[in-house]
């Protein structure tokens with residue numbers, strides 16, 4: 001152990017803490033470790049040193065420390081593209097330049113803005129028809145995944161797919177498999193890449209890799225044109241610069257990152273939202289009463305209504321808090337020796353930042369397990385922002401799609417509730433409301449009846 005390395009549980013030779021890692025709800029287990037070892041816990045995943053950071057003060061400090069903005073090598077990305085590319089798993093100058101470019105172009109394309117609301121409305125209209133014509137109870141995650149992809153595609157490429165297109169449903173299903181099979185720690189293959197050749201068919205890493213290749217093929221076959229055109233122009237401009245980071249592989253890796261990052265998270269947020277409201281019907285009724293008063297039934301809710309829809313806004317904040325799709329950040333890495341809360345973090349250490357430990361802290365939120373939208377309302381009834389609702393991360397590595405995700409989920413969530421009363425199908429018992437871990441947190445199996453509102 002390096003001197004000053006944060007305290008942590010005992011480890012096995014070669015395997016470190018991996019055999020003890022709870023793959024069911026790792027964010028809860030990692031938080032519990034802080035009861036014994038303090039806010040920064042020193043672990044080993046295989047032979048890789050890894051620290052877990054818990055609690056507001058330590059999380060804030062860690063995410064604002066630019067020496068902790070690297071990413072550990074992601075074995076799947078390297079196998080897929082031959083280098084550590086894209087925007088999510090890259091680091092250093094390549095990441096800075098590519099993230100800046102992507103953010104700038106996404107803003108120009110209308111990410112999260114009024115101009116892209118029409119795209120969301122088009123998609124919601126089709127979704128409402130699909131839900132309205134369904135016989136019996138429905139499973140929402142797949143339907144919402146199709147909406148999430150279609151919205152991303154329409155913004156980046158100017159066109160959407162027909163919702164009946166089987167390829168789209170396959171892609172959503174594939175992403176779901178990838179995200180549930182993956183492990184936030186990277187698992188054993190991160191430490192010993194050759195292991196993926198042992199039991200090649202059954203190894204979860206190969207399930208992930210196979211799925212990622214299929215996502216990649218889908219994107220190649222259907223490249224979203226607007227963003228691609230802008231990117232290809234940039235490649236052309238920089239073609240004589242031998243050190244350019246604008247390459248075709250990088251373009252593909254970036255698009256794959258966006259679709260990977262935006263689909264499961266978007267669908268999970270809304271699925272959890274509807275599930276939680278079926279379990280808290282009085283909240284559903286309050287949201288619907290507010291929608292009836294502010295928007296009525298003859299038009300769809302829009303971003304402009306948001307300030308007047310304070311209770312609906314607060315409800316969505318509460319959904320994000322209590323069941324965030326990303327309870328732990330994408331793994332970070334120390335790019336040089338540094339410290340968090342006085343603990344030494346040597347260069348190349350992996351860092352997992354436990355956002356769950358901030359949004360569920362009982363000392364701050366008092367009754368964190370209670371679903372209570374009122375905690376996001378000011379005494380005068382307006383919606384309250386809370387800097388501790390850091391479900392999109394913080395600092396330079398924070399979520400690139402935050403504006404889009406917030407806007408899309410607000411319009412989808414409110415429109416669904418304006419049009420339907422949702423109730424759980426009792427024939428399909430909900431095993432738990434904690435969700436299913438993987439790379440991100442997904443909803444449990446559940447089915448709902450969607451009854452058009454009279």
Ligand code: HEM
Nearest residue numbers: 087088261262265269326329330392393397399400401405
């Ligand atoms: C409710 C939905 C979403 C949640 C809760 C969420 C949350 C997060 C979190 C916690 C991170 C990691 C921050 C870190 O490593 O410190 C992240 C990264 C990222 N997200 Fe999201 N996200 C959501 C939707 C989206 C969407 C719709 C997109 C697509 C545009 C997106 C694109 C990304 C990208 C590209 C990164 C990597 C950024 C980087 O490494 O520089 N996310 N997100």
